[in-house]
Amino acid sequence: MGVLTVFVALSLLGATRSEYTFVRRVSLAPRSLEPAVLPAAEFAVPFTAKTPRRKSKKTALAALRGKSRALGGSSTVAVDGSDFDDEYLTNATIGGQHFSLIVDTGSSDTWVAQRGFNCFDLDENPVPEATCAFGTPGFNTAASKTFQPFPNVSFNITYGDGEFLSGPVGFDTVTIGGLSVARQEIGVPTLTAWEGDGINTGLIGLAFPDLTSVYNTTDPTKASAENQIPYNPLFLSAVSQKKVAHPFFSVALDRGTFDQQENDPFDPNLGFLAFGGIAPVPVVNTAVTVPIEGYSATGTPSNGPGSDFFFYTVEVEAYTFPGASVRPVGSPILDTGTTLNFMSTEVTTAYNAKFDPPAVLDEDAGLWVVECNATVPEFGVKIGGKTFTIDARDQILPAGTDDNGNIICISGTQDGGPDVADNIFILGDVFLHNVVATFNPVAAEITLTQRAKY
Numbered sequence: 001m002g003v004l005t006v007f008v009a010l011s012l013l014g015a016t017r018s019e020y021t022f023v024r025r026v027s028l029a030p031r032s033l034e035p036a037v038l039p040a041a042e043f044a045v046p047f048t049a050k051t052p053r054r055k056s057k058k059t060a061l062a063a064l065r066g067k068s069r070a071l072g073g074s075s076t077v078a079v080d081g082s083d084f085d086d087e088y089l090t091n092a093t094i095g096g097q098h099f100s101l102i103v104d105t106g107s108s109d110t111w112v113a114q115r116g117f118n119c120f121d122l123d124e125n126p127v128p129e130a131t132c133a134f135g136t137p138g139f140n141t142a143a144s145k146t147f148q149p150f151p152n153v154s155f156n157i158t159y160g161d162g163e164f165l166s167g168p169v170g171f172d173t174v175t176i177g178g179l180s181v182a183r184q185e186i187g188v189p190t191l192t193a194w195e196g197d198g199i200n201t202g203l204i205g206l207a208f209p210d211l212t213s214v215y216n217t218t219d220p221t222k223a224s225a226e227n228q229i230p231y232n233p234l235f236l237s238a239v240s241q242k243k244v245a246h247p248f249f250s251v252a253l254d255r256g257t258f259d260q261q262e263n264d265p266f267d268p269n270l271g272f273l274a275f276g277g278i279a280p281v282p283v284v285n286t287a288v289t290v291p292i293e294g295y296s297a298t299g300t301p302s303n304g305p306g307s308d309f310f311f312y313t314v315e316v317e318a319y320t321f322p323g324a325s326v327r328p329v330g331s332p333i334l335d336t337g338t339t340l341n342f343m344s345t346e347v348t349t350a351y352n353a354k355f356d357p358p359a360v361l362d363e364d365a366g367l368w369v370v371e372c373n374a375t376v377p378e379f380g381v382k383i384g385g386k387t388f389t390i391d392a393r394d395q396i397l398p399a400g401t402d403d404n405g406n407i408i409c410i411s412g413t414q415d416g417g418p419d420v421a422d423n424i425f426i427l428g429d430v431f432l433h434n435v436v437a438t439f440n441p442v443a444a445e446i447t448l449t450q451r452a453k454y
């Protein structure tokens with residue numbers, strides 16, 4: 001789901017709403033810990049559907065949309081209507097009602113559209129309910145025996161791609177596979193600007209409490225940093241309710257085949273979301289545990305107490321590709337909700353030039369386009385002294401067809417902006433297809449394990 005607009009805890013400019021100023025925690029020394037000994041997961045649920053999005057290019061183009069808007073461009077990019085941006089869904093029940101939900105490590109709220117919601121487009125115009133393309137008519141709070149409203153507060157979230165939701169908040173039992181969390185705080189939005197896929201009805205957010213989006217106001221338009229009421233996201237609730245013996249959740253995101261991405265079949269084999277330990281897929285002996293980087297609210301780089309955690313941000317020592325090893329300034333987040341890798345302009349430009357034939361920047365779309373049969377240069381991500389490699393199959397994605405019906409492909413590595421410390425870069429599914437990422441939000445550590453080739 002990518003980068004969220006979040007509120008500044010301390011607004012230096014006095015504005016009630018602005019982009020958060022992210023400051024990297026200063027690492028005193030290259031930090032890496034002995035790989036955590038990870039137990040097998042207690043609960044694992046399959047990712048069951050990879051859903052090419054016919055209607056919108058939500059996750060994959062989030063950053064690009066923002067950019068073209070900033071440049072005064074249209075919010076529709078040239079690849080609109082293509083099939084490449086996938087999402088990882090899992091089945092869940094909320095108050096006994098069944099939904100398919102997006103699994104997102106790049107945000108923290110779990111929400112489900114409430115029955116009777118009002119649908120809007122991204123420009124805030126009311127549109128028919130069907131336009132939001134949820135997979136169900138929505139959550140019926142009255143039909144849940146366990147739903148309890150949270151009076152006088154509001155849910156209000158805007159995702160990096162411009163989708164936004166607001167409405168009431170409540171508590172209910174959320175069950176995913178064998179994991180059942182009682183009284184989980186959830187958003188039950190009634191105003192939804194959502195570009196759905198006809199399958200999902202909401203989202204499970206797995207990042208940190210400070211990134212949650214509930215505010216102490218009955219009027220959602222009055223949401224601000226001052227009235228934010230942070231709460232435990234789903235997995236931290238599971239930990240505090242002792243539903244898992246170990247505070248790990250783990251994702252293994254399988255890549256679909258090129259043909260599947262292009263042709264949109266149901267894919268039943270897309271990996272696992274696991275709780276309590278490492279996801280059950282074959283791995284090789286490259287593993288590292290690294291601390292998650294926090295952010296300072298005051299602008300002061302902070303190493304310890306006082307730094308706030310929002311995303312699963314990791315420090316990268318180097319991006320390696322033929323002829324280059326680039327130590328970045330800005331750190332990426334690990335985000336299951338974003339399809340592509342968004343790297344610095346410098347790395348993106350240099351790496352994309354190494355395809356044979358080279359990828360080229362389509363200025364209108366703001367996208368690096370590449371021949372579908374190009375030879376892919378190797379790409380490694382060095383974290384905590386270990387280099388994790390990205391399979392060539394992840395670096396070329398079908399992205400629709402041109403006027404003559406030929407398939408257009410894009411590079412898996414796209415421009416996320418200049419390499420500065422306060423820019424948020426993204427290691428999305430292109431990277432995550434190659435590792436098992438096991439998150440420990442209690443210790444603020446991540447263990448990455450290279451997957452066996454598949």
Ligand SMILES: *[C@@H]1O[C@H](CO)[C@@H](O)[C@H](O)[C@H]1NC(C)=O
Pocket residue numbers: 046048091098
């Ligand atoms: C997910 O839910 C759908 C609809 O309820 C069902 O058809 C499907 O079998 C479920 N998948 C799994 C893996 O449980």
Ligand SMILES: *[C@@H]1O[C@H](CO)[C@@H](O)[C@H](O)[C@H]1NC(C)=O
Pocket residue numbers: 151152
């Ligand atoms: C909610 O707000 C109303 C009106 O201000 C007030 O009467 C009520 O007591 C509040 N409820 C709670 C649970 O705070």
Ligand SMILES: *[C@@H]1O[C@H](CO)[C@@H](O)[C@H](O)[C@H]1NC(C)=O
Pocket residue numbers: 216229
């Ligand atoms: C909301 O704000 C009111 C008044 O400022 C306060 O009394 C109340 O405890 C707050 N509610 C929550 C849930 O924080």
Ligand SMILES: *[C@@H]1O[C@H](CO)[C@@H](O)[C@H](O)[C@H]1NC(C)=O
Pocket residue numbers: 017156157164165166191220221222223224
């Ligand atoms: C969310 O809050 C902001 C102010 O912080 C407001 O501008 C926006 O309209 C709100 N969104 C919704 C959908 O209410």
Ligand SMILES: *[C@@H]1O[C@H](CO)[C@@H](O)[C@H](O)[C@H]1NC(C)=O
Pocket residue numbers: 371372373
């Ligand atoms: C790659 O595809 C292009 C058309 O996009 C074609 O002209 C070219 O011959 C192909 N090259 C190889 C090596 O298959």
